[in-house]
Amino acid sequence: MSAKPKRRKERRRLTAGEAVVMAVLAVLVLAVSFPVVYALLNSFRSYAEITKDPMGLPTGLSLDNYARLFQTTDYGEALLNTVIITGGTLVLLMALVPMAAYGIERLGGRSSRWIYLLFIAGLMIPFQVRMIPLVSSMNQIGLYSTLTSVILVHLGGAASFGILLYCSFIKGVPREVEEAAEMDGAGKLRTFWSIVFPMLLPVTSAFVIIQALSLWNDFFIPLVFLDSSSAGTVNVALSRMVGLLTSQWELIYTGAILAIIPSVALFAAFQRYFIKGMSIGAVKG
Amino acid sequence: MTTETAVPETRTPLRPAAPRGRARSRRQRAVMLLFIAPALVVYVLMVIAPSLQSVQLSLTNWDGINPAYDYVGLRNYQDILTSDRFWNATTNTLILGLGSAAIINVIALAVALMLDRLHRAQGFFRTIVYLPALVSGFIAATIWKYMLNFNFGAVNTVLRDLGFEGAAMDWLGDNDIVVGVLLFIICFTLGGNTTLIYLANLQSVPQELVEAAKIDGASGRQVFRYVTWPMLAGAVTVNMTLAMIAGWTIFDQVMVLTAGGPGFISETMAFFIYKVGFGEYRAGYGSAAAIVLFAVVMATTVLANRYMRSREVQG
Numbered sequence: 001m002s003a004k005p006k007r008r009k010e011r012r013r014l015t016a017g018e019a020v021v022m023a024v025l026a027v028l029v030l031a032v033s034f035p036v037v038y039a040l041l042n043s044f045r046s047y048a049e050i051t052k053d054p055m056g057l058p059t060g061l062s063l064d065n066y067a068r069l070f071q072t073t074d075y076g077e078a079l080l081n082t083v084i085i086t087g088g089t090l091v092l093l094m095a096l097v098p099m100a101a102y103g104i105e106r107l108g109g110r111s112s113r114w115i116y117l118l119f120i121a122g123l124m125i126p127f128q129v130r131m132i133p134l135v136s137s138m139n140q141i142g143l144y145s146t147l148t149s150v151i152l153v154h155l156g157g158a159a160s161f162g163i164l165l166y167c168s169f170i171k172g173v174p175r176e177v178e179e180a181a182e183m184d185g186a187g188k189l190r191t192f193w194s195i196v197f198p199m200l201l202p203v204t205s206a207f208v209i210i211q212a213l214s215l216w217n218d219f220f221i222p223l224v225f226l227d228s229s230s231a232g233t234v235n236v237a238l239s240r241m242v243g244l245l246t247s248q249w250e251l252i253y254t255g256a257i258l259a260i261i262p263s264v265a266l267f268a269a270f271q272r273y274f275i276k277g278m279s280i281g282a283v284k285g
Numbered sequence: 286m287t288t289e290t291a292v293p294e295t296r297t298p299l300r301p302a303a304p305r306g307r308a309r310s311r312r313q314r315a316v317m318l319l320f321i322a323p324a325l326v327v328y329v330l331m332v333i334a335p336s337l338q339s340v341q342l343s344l345t346n347w348d349g350i351n352p353a354y355d356y357v358g359l360r361n362y363q364d365i366l367t368s369d370r371f372w373n374a375t376t377n378t379l380i381l382g383l384g385s386a387a388i389i390n391v392i393a394l395a396v397a398l399m400l401d402r403l404h405r406a407q408g409f410f411r412t413i414v415y416l417p418a419l420v421s422g423f424i425a426a427t428i429w430k431y432m433l434n435f436n437f438g439a440v441n442t443v444l445r446d447l448g449f450e451g452a453a454m455d456w457l458g459d460n461d462i463v464v465g466v467l468l469f470i471i472c473f474t475l476g477g478n479t480t481l482i483y484l485a486n487l488q489s490v491p492q493e494l495v496e497a498a499k500i501d502g503a504s505g506r507q508v509f510r511y512v513t514w515p516m517l518a519g520a521v522t523v524n525m526t527l528a529m530i531a532g533w534t535i536f537d538q539v540m541v542l543t544a545g546g547p548g549f550i551s552e553t554m555a556f557f558i559y560k561v562g563f564g565e566y567r568a569g570y571g572s573a574a575a576i577v578l579f580a581v582v583m584a585t586t587v588l589a590n591r592y593m594r595s596r597e598v599q600g
Contacts, residue, residue, distance in 0.1 A: 021399045025410050028396070032417040032475050035428040038439060054442040096324040103320030106313075115321060122332045124583050126534045128558045129575045130335035132349065132568050133342060137335065156331025159324055188316045217421030219537050224563070235423050239541060242427060249431055256424050263419040271412060 036260065043254040050249055065254040075255055078237035084147055085222070085233060086215040089154045090208055093162060096155070097207075098200055101166030102192060106175075116167060122160030130156075131224055138225065145227045153221050158211055169203040170196075205273040213263055234259045336579075342572040349568030361573035370549050371574065374557040377464055381553060382532025385471045390524055393476025394517075397483035398509075411484065418477025426541040429470050433457055433542075457543050463551045471538055479524050486520040487513070526589050533582050554578050 042050055043065055044058035070076045104112050104119075134153060138144040143152075173196065181191045197204075219235040226232045232240065238255045241248070267274060343361055347354035365371045400411055432439040433456040441453035456466045476483075490513055498508050536555040539545060545552040545560060552560070558578065562571025 018403055018405065021402050022406070022410065025396070025399055025414060028475060029413050029417065032473060035425060035432060035473075036417075036420055038432065039428045051437040054437050054439050055446070096327065100321045100324035103317040107317040107321070108314075115325065118333070119325075119328060122328065124530070124579075124586055125332060125336055126530075126555070126575075126578060126582055128534060128536075128555050129339055129579045130332055131558070132562045132572050132575065133335035133338035134331070135563075136349065136568075152327070152331055155327050159328045159332070163324075188313075188320075192320070213419070217423065219421070219423040219540075223540075224559070235421070238427055239423075242430065242541065249437075252427065252431060256428055259424055260420055263421075264416070267415075267419055 036257075039253040039256050042250060043257050045250060047248060047250050065250045066258070069251050069254050069258070073237070073241060073251065073255075074231040075234070075237055075258070077231035078234050079258070081147060081226075081231055082216060082233040082235075085150050085154070086212060088147070088151045089158070089215055090212060092151065092155055093158055093211060094204070094208070097159060097162035098166050098197060098204065099192060100159075101163050102170055102196060104163070105167055105170045116163070119160050119163040122156070123164070127157060127220060135224060145225065145229050147226075147230075149225045150222050150233075153225060154215060154218070157221075158215075162207055162211075165203055165207055166200065169200060173199055202273075205270070209266065209270050209274045212266055216263055216266075339572045339575050342569055343576050344573075345569040347569040347572075348566045349562065349571075350566065354569065357569070361570050362577070364570065365574055365577060370552070371557060373549060374552040374554050377551060378533060378535065378554045380464055381468055381471060381535050382529060384468050385535070386525060386528035386532045388468075388472045389474060389476055389479060389528060390521070392472070392474070393479035393524070394483050396475050396480045397487055400480070400484050401487040411481075414475050414480060415477060417475055421537075422471070423537040423541060425473070426470060426538040430457070430542050433466070458547055460547055460550050463543060463547070467538055467542060467551060470542065471535065479528065482524055483517065483520055486517055490516045522590065522594065526586060529585050529589060530582060533578065533585065554581075 041058055044060070044062055045056070046064070049056060049059075104116050107115075135144065138149045143149040177195060177199075178191050181195045182188070186194070217235070218233075219239070222233040222236045223239065226236055228240075231237060234255070238252065238259065241252055241255065344356050344358060345354045346357045346361075396414055400407060400414065403410055433441075435441060435453070435455045435458070438456075440456065444450075444453045454462065457463055494512050494516075495508055498512050503511065534555045535553050536559065539551060539553050539556045540559075543551045545556050554574065555578070558571050558574045561567050561574060
């Protein structure tokens with residue numbers, strides 16, 4: 001009983017500390033978001049307005065720039081390309097990586113260990129190391145400057161991280177369930193897709209979301225593999241606009257905002273899985 | 286990503302296939318190899334084979350277009366290691382890569398510590414703190430490029446309006462400050478994933494340990510130094526290793542903001558390889574630089590892990 005007032009006092013002091021923390025965090029977020037907010041505001045202004053008063057506010061929510069971006073540049077096509085590359089890579093990753101990780105874990109023995117290490121070694125190979133030979137090979141087989149080449153290069157790059165993530169998860173999946181299914185007469189392939197794959201959902205959701213964001217945001221790989229015969233991805237298209245349309249700032253700001261929206265939408269939709277995914281295995285047990 | 290990344294050696298030995306007849310087990314192994322094959326083929330063709338080919342090309346004078354080339358031994362490596370331009374790119378990579386790794390980790394840890402103190406609305410603040418990380422380095426750099434414009438950029442406008450006419454600078458065109466400006470833009474973040482990893486680890490610090498230290502009269506700072514910090518050693522290893530690997534290959538911001546300029550002043554190793562290999566038609570020379578970059582990345586990863594793991598054991 002006598003401890004009660006003290007405890008209440010402690011709680012109040014905590015709240016004051018929390019309020020300060022909240023205020024500091026809010027200020028930090030606002031400061032770091034400033035460039036994006038600035039681009040958003042200027043996407044509603046004309047070039048004349050922007051250069052006359054760089055810090056001015058928009059006078060209305062005019063969507064002129066958004067319409068003009070799609071009419072006068074091939075940003076629309078670039079947007080479609082980015083969707084195809086991101087979606088295509090994700091589908092192929094799902095078809096290949098979980099099955100391979102399962103194979104590695106269930107194969108056992110020395111060969112399994114070597115295959116695992118070969119995949120993991122990829123985490124230490126920067127893209128620049130494989131870039132020059134890949135461009136010339138893609139040229140030779142006629143895939144250079146196609147979306148297929150970008151998807152293939154992305155697949156190789158993402159495989160290592162995928163194998164790492166799936167292998168560490170599959171270790172914890174009991175064999176008994178699979179063995180029971182096999183006795184029922186289901187083949188290995190069917191057992192995998194109907195019994196094992198659904199059990200991997202937590203790691204699948206994390207992997208897909210992390211990859212989706214990094215594929216959408218990637219700039220270097222499409223820059224290298226898509227030349228001017230392709231509209232490029234949104235980032236490549238934007239970088240070309242920076243080079244060519246130096247006097248159309250309002251379109252650059254508009255394009256930048258449009259490139260961010262899908263990332264934010266993805267995050268908003270899958271936030272729960274995303275934060276869980278980043279924490280999977282990040283905590284040392 | 287897990288802490289296992291760099292120590293695949295500690296993987297527990299795999300249980301051999303269930304002993305239910307040798308034929309059956311052999312069949313099981315064959316099926317598992319078929320499961321692995323498609324991913325392995327793509328990975329070998331897209332990562333391992335071109336990497337090995339880079340080693341071969343680094344010994345040639347190939348221009349990247351002409352099918353004919355000659356082997357020149359180690360001359361490319363010799364040229365690179367005696368090139369001022371390459372050493373300048375290496376210095377910049379050190380400043381930008383290691384500098385940003387250290388700064389971003391400090392910011393992320395500070396933000397995670399603040400989030401960890403919140404008992405109410407922690408989820409909401411965790412979300413808004415993560416939001417800036419959704420903007421890619423490329424997009425952020427593109428916006429900054431215009432905000433830093435000398436005549437009509439937001440930064441110089443604000444400085445002039447406040448009366449600091451002299452402080453308005455050609456941020457991306459001035460040899461003396463351009464690398465510093467790049468570092469600032471790269472570090473203009475709240476950490477994103479790094480913060481989430483620190484926060485997850487902070488929340489796994491046993492509360493009893495913190496309480497016990499407080500009862501023993503430890504101050505807030507002492508609790509952090511002797512209880513929380515050692516418990517975070519694993520997270521620091523992971524985050525610093527990841528940040529350094531990313532740092533060694535910084536490219537997007539340089540490409541967008543300065544294209545390596547003025548002159549070659551702000552080039553990084555990744556940008557140097559791109560420029561030399563594709564822009565200057567010296568694919569052999571560029572490959573040699575790429576192999577040097579690979580050696581550096583591998584050395585950093587191995588050394589960083591060894592050092593930080595030795596620290597972890599003591600902690």
